[in-house]
Amino acid sequence: MESRAIVSYQTPSGQRVEVVKQTFSSVRKRPAKRVAFVSGLHGNELEGIYLCHLLIRYLQNLQRTQPKAFQGEVHIYPAVNPQAISAGSRLWPFFSQDINRQFGGDNGNSLPAQSASELLDDLKSSVDIAVDFHASNLHLKEAPQIRILDGLHKNLLPLAIQCNVDLIWVHPASPMFESTLGYNLNQARVKTLVIETGVGLRLHRKFADQLFQGMLNLLHHTGVLVDTGSLPKIDPPVIAHPSQVALLQSRYAGLFVGHSDLKKNVAKGEVIGEVLSATDGEVLQEVTAPESGFLFTVREHPLVYPGAPLARIALRDEGCP
Amino acid sequence: MKETILSIPSPLGPPTDLLKFSWEGTPIKETVSIVGGIQGNHLNGIYLCSRLIRFLDAVEAEIEPDYILKGRIQVIPAVNLPAFQEGNRLWSFDDLDMDLAFPGNDQGEVAEQIAAAVYQHTKDSQFGIILNNADNHYEDAPHLVCMNPDNLTKDFARSLGPPNAREPENSPALRLCLYNQWTENRLPSVILSAGKPNHLDRALCETLFAGLVNSLLWTGVLVNKRKKTKKYPVRFNNRNNEKFVFAGAGGFFLLLVQPGSEIKKGQKIGEIVDMYSGTVIDSPLAQSDGYLVTLRDYPVVYQKEVLAVLLKKQKFSFWPF
Numbered sequence: 001m002e003s004r005a006i007v008s009y010q011t012p013s014g015q016r017v018e019v020v021k022q023t024f025s026s027v028r029k030r031p032a033k034r035v036a037f038v039s040g041l042h043g044n045e046l047e048g049i050y051l052c053h054l055l056i057r058y059l060q061n062l063q064r065t066q067p068k069a070f071q072g073e074v075h076i077y078p079a080v081n082p083q084a085i086s087a088g089s090r091l092w093p094f095f096s097q098d099i100n101r102q103f104g105g106d107n108g109n110s111l112p113a114q115s116a117s118e119l120l121d122d123l124k125s126s127v128d129i130a131v132d133f134h135a136s137n138l139h140l141k142e143a144p145q146i147r148i149l150d151g152l153h154k155n156l157l158p159l160a161i162q163c164n165v166d167l168i169w170v171h172p173a174s175p176m177f178e179s180t181l182g183y184n185l186n187q188a189r190v191k192t193l194v195i196e197t198g199v200g201l202r203l204h205r206k207f208a209d210q211l212f213q214g215m216l217n218l219l220h221h222t223g224v225l226v227d228t229g230s231l232p233k234i235d236p237p238v239i240a241h242p243s244q245v246a247l248l249q250s251r252y253a254g255l256f257v258g259h260s261d262l263k264k265n266v267a268k269g270e271v272i273g274e275v276l277s278a279t280d281g282e283v284l285q286e287v288t289a290p291e292s293g294f295l296f297t298v299r300e301h302p303l304v305y306p307g308a309p310l311a312r313i314a315l316r317d318e319g320c321p
Numbered sequence: 322m323k324e325t326i327l328s329i330p331s332p333l334g335p336p337t338d339l340l341k342f343s344w345e346g347t348p349i350k351e352t353v354s355i356v357g358g359i360q361g362n363h364l365n366g367i368y369l370c371s372r373l374i375r376f377l378d379a380v381e382a383e384i385e386p387d388y389i390l391k392g393r394i395q396v397i398p399a400v401n402l403p404a405f406q407e408g409n410r411l412w413s414f415d416d417l418d419m420d421l422a423f424p425g426n427d428q429g430e431v432a433e434q435i436a437a438a439v440y441q442h443t444k445d446s447q448f449g450i451i452l453n454n455a456d457n458h459y460e461d462a463p464h465l466v467c468m469n470p471d472n473l474t475k476d477f478a479r480s481l482g483p484p485n486a487r488e489p490e491n492s493p494a495l496r497l498c499l500y501n502q503w504t505e506n507r508l509p510s511v512i513l514s515a516g517k518p519n520h521l522d523r524a525l526c527e528t529l530f531a532g533l534v535n536s537l538l539w540t541g542v543l544v545n546k547r548k549k550t551k552k553y554p555v556r557f558n559n560r561n562n563e564k565f566v567f568a569g570a571g572g573f574f575l576l577l578v579q580p581g582s583e584i585k586k587g588q589k590i591g592e593i594v595d596m597y598s599g600t601v602i603d604s605p606l607a608q609s610d611g612y613l614v615t616l617r618d619y620p621v622v623y624q625k626e627v628l629a630v631l632l633k634k635q636k637f638s639f640w641p642f
Contacts, residue, residue: 009571010623011623012622095457095458096410102492104493105493179493254332305330307429308430
């Protein structure tokens with residue numbers, strides 16, 4: 001494994017902050033494929049950092065024991081926003097800026113914009129396929145899923161189904177995504193999958209283990225790894241198109257108390273939670289599934305305002321059992 | 322008229338009320354919208370709104386006898402009220418940049434509902450002004466921001482007073498800003514940026530206030546029986562005209578210049594000293610002559626950060642009319 005700093009700058013106290021890339025080279029002169037794993041754009045999303053740890057550990061061991069297994073190249077960027085990760089905050093702390101809104105176009109010359117630009121350039125020049133790991137924010141808990149912008153699904157679905165996620169959500173395009181790493185890599189013809197899993201500032205080992213198997217499968221599927229023994233076992237995902245996802249929102253300000261776990265099929269009318277008055281004993285809203293389907297998002301943060309998302313359900317196709 | 326255009330209940334505390342102030346004269350030909358406080362720590366703009374509200378209330382009450390209302394003026398002083406009340410740029414509950422939430426969604430989360438209300442109440446105006454400060458850690462000399470201004474917008478800009486206009490960063494995130502939504506709606510509009518966040522500069526605000534009143538006179542929504550409208554010279558700078566001075570090291574930045582001054586090529590902008598020893602470790606120099614429009618205010622700097630933005634003199638140094 002080779003380590004290289006792709007971004008480096010000095011802090012006010014004279015120390016250096018570096019964004020490190022770990023590379024596992026191919027035994028072939030022309031690698032079969034070059035795959036990157038990126039995590040930590042948001043410093044409070046730790047699932048991806050743990051996944052990168054699992055991948056690095058596995059690949060280091062594999063390189064020692066079976067170096068010829070590497071027919072392609074793997075690049076791992078485990079912590080691309082080191083200061084935000086150190087602070088456990090979504091935003092780059094000193095600047096209060098979301099680095100995942102700094103990609104593409106002319107974003108000025110702030111340090112986050114420069115770092116975003118250097119990361120994007122490095123990825124564009126060195127990989128064919130990228131996986132950008134995210135957890136949810138502090139408000140929602142997500143089942144392991146891949147989100148694909150409508151229009152990119154034909155290109156990305158064949159890769160996404162290899163990743164052992166519970167759900168692939170093809171969702172509508174919006175200007176909001178145009179400044180993200182995933183969008184800009186896809187625009188640059190680097191096939192990029194954006195994974196969302198878990199919740200901010202927490203690790204879910206089961207989710208991480210599930211995704212770890214998926215990432216190994218992806219590396220085999222793309223020909224980056226060969227002959228490593230038995231292939232990882234993966235399950236087929238639910239695939240939801242824009243009209244097949246129901247968003248349940250709070251109608252009131254209050255406390256949301258969830259009654260249902262993630263990653264389960266819910267029946268129409270099933271209670272998912274309640275919104276309670278924070279000041280008296282009143283139940284303001286019983287939150288029920290509008291249709292049968294797969295519950296893949298549930299609110300974790302109990303404080304809610306009107307309009308707050310509470311849950312998402314991938315609706316079951318009509319006619320399916 | 323003081324009007325609550327949106328009231329969002331809170332789980333426990335008081336509701337978040339979005340207020341709009343408006344005045345009408347007859348006949349109503351034009352509407353001018355003025356919006357402040359999109360970021361919670363942009364205090365000059367919020368204060369300027371309060372000055373305007375007091376003045377326009379006096380005009381309406383005929384305490385300012387020389388002025389007559391001939392159109393509609395509406396002022397939304399504090400868009401991001403939750404952040405303002407926390408003393409922060411962003412509201413800590415969601416850490417979302419309010420100026421990346423437009424055009425908003427009246428069924429969405431708090432920031433989206435506020436953005437939708439602001440946009441709906443202002444989009445049909447004939448002129449718009451957004452009041453901003455510099456970004457965190459910086460100070461702006463008073464200037465305007467406008468994108469590809471047509472002649473009408475240029476004339477509007479010339480009524481406000483600041484001698485320079487810049488173009489906004491051409492980033493995908495710009496599409497989510499109120500200013501961009503206005504311009505896409507063909508609303509002649511400018512951003513007026515002056516001063517620094519978390520500060521209220523009363524003397525600066527008085528100067529800007531005079532310009533704002535002049536702009537209301539220029540649009541015709543306000544008439545003064547004795548005063549003629551002033552037309553100020555404005556230099557419209559494109560992005561290529563902007564020259565940046567970067568920090569070569571991290572440490573304390575001790576500035577030697579002031580925003581709003583003319584800088585000579587090779588002039589020292591300041592010194593960066595080691596935070597422990599006080600040793601000078603970098604002496605950033607201007608790479609060209611120019612008007613210092615933005616200067617680092619917060620003295621703690623990282624390497625590679627922008628310390629100053631200069632508007633380079635154009636070949637035709639002045640093109641006022």
